[in-house]
């Protein structure tokens with residue numbers, strides 16, 4: 001039931017166009033449409049095998065400085081899977097080992113490996129807002145996306161709606177001092193784990 005709901009929610013993103021943009025961030029010049037790039041948001045395990053969920057991201061070029069610009073997209077900077085999936089990995093890693101986090105995500109029908117989970121958990125990405133759902137800490141972003149299908153709003157998802165639900169991830173900039181990032185929280189967890197191990201070792 002949970003798996004179906006999550007798979008349906010993520011599948012509803014398939015082929016959504018992201019085209020929202022502003023002036024050039026480098027020089028303030030006007031952005032002119034250039035082309036549209038297909039990016040993989042997630043790979044799902046369905047009854048018919050693996051299914052790649054893709055999104056279309058419009059690219060622009062700046063009329064003044066000529067730089068290539070991407071529309072706002074549902075990806076954090078320098079990541080290769082959709083931001084709600086990254087949020088899921090960092091949220092579950094708060095209370096589970098990386099291996100167990102990987103197992104839970106795979107059981108939800110979403111393709112991910114332990115190395116990827118670990119990489120995002122130890123990145124400077126934010127800790128997402130969390131909602132408990134069937135006893136699991138799910139990120140608000142994923143919860144909102146699957147909520148669409150639960151409320152039977154089955155029309156194709158709109159880019160702006162997904163961006164808002166995801167907290168505009170492509171505009172995310174890590175805090176200079178690293179406070180509150182997933183990496184800083186994981187370091188605290190490791191420290192507590194080491195302290196516990198030291199105490200147990202003395203007994």
Ligand SMILES: [Zn+2]
Pocket residue numbers: 024025026027028029062063064065066067
């Ligand atoms: Zn420019």
